[in-house]
Amino acid sequence: ETGVTQTPRHLVMGMTNKKSLKCEQHLGHNAMYWYKQSAKKPLELMFVYSLEERVENNSVPSRFSPECPNSSHLFLHLHTLQPEDSALYLCASSLIARGDYNEQFFGPGTRLTVL
Amino acid sequence: AQSVTQLDSHVSVSEGTPVLLRCNYSSSYSPSLFWYVQHPNKGLQLLLKYTSAATLVKGINGFEAEFKKSETSFHLTKPSAHMSDAAEYFCVVSENPMNTGFQKLVFGTGTRLLVSP
Numbered sequence: 001e002t003g004v005t006q007t008p009r010h011l012v013m014g015m016t017n018k019k020s021l022k023c024e025q026h027l028g029h030n031a032m033y034w035y036k037q038s039a040k041k042p043l044e045l046m047f048v049y050s051l052e053e054r055v056e057n058n059s060v061p062s063r064f065s066p067e068c069p070n071s072s073h074l075f076l077h078l079h080t081l082q083p084e085d086s087a088l089y090l091c092a093s094s095l096i097a098r099g100d101y102n103e104q105f106f107g108p109g110t111r112l113t114v115l
Numbered sequence: 116a117q118s119v120t121q122l123d124s125h126v127s128v129s130e131g132t133p134v135l136l137r138c139n140y141s142s143s144y145s146p147s148l149f150w151y152v153q154h155p156n157k158g159l160q161l162l163l164k165y166t167s168a169a170t171l172v173k174g175i176n177g178f179e180a181e182f183k184k185s186e187t188s189f190h191l192t193k194p195s196a197h198m199s200d201a202a203e204y205f206c207v208v209s210e211n212p213m214n215t216g217f218q219k220l221v222f223g224t225g226t227r228l229l230v231s232p
Contacts, residue, residue: 043220048219092159107158
């Protein structure tokens with residue numbers, strides 16, 4: 001256990017559905033991240049929240065909408081997805097501090113299938 | 116922009132034999148480099164990190180990596196493979212956006228390590 005939990009672990013949805021992925025960290029961190037892991041492609045950073053403010057949005061389509069209500073919780077709201085959005089979605093958290101590397105701790109991921 | 120290239124998509128070894136997973140990086144300045152491991156149905160776990168201190172870095176589970184600036188390489192090694200080492204391994208370089216305090220990680224495509232009895 002890394003201290004980062006994600007629910008659900010598996011999700012199957014149709015292209016017209018609306019669903020949300022949830023991430024929770026119990027490590028006292030103040031930055032949270034969403035990554036997308038597709039088959040045969042490198043992990044892609046999607047969003048970063050630092051101190052509950054979005055600081056990075058990596059050209060992600062608007063059908064993905066992140067929300068960070070507090071430093072412990074991160075959501076990814078999904079609507080009108082496409083089959084190519086099927087992937088493993090990973091959440092991570094870290095401490096914010098300048099001048100040194102602060103390890104990102106990853107959750108187990110949500111396996112998303114879009115039909 | 117920073118990037119990493121993992122030269123092998125799959126590596127197969129026998130239990131008890133050495134492991135070598137290759138990684139080359141591209142960076143315009145002195146990089147921070149990492150290896151992460153991902154076991155099936157688990158999240159990524161940090162194995163080791165290089166952040167401009169000693170060039171030979173020791174990590175968990177007997178793994179180590181050597182930073183070679185002249186070769187722009189950061190290969191991961193282990194003297195003797197164990198069945199539990201079978202997993203996907205990712206070489207990662209860090210971009211440190213100015214004035215943000217967070218590390219933007221750039222991942223390689225991964226190397227799947229297969230360990231046979």
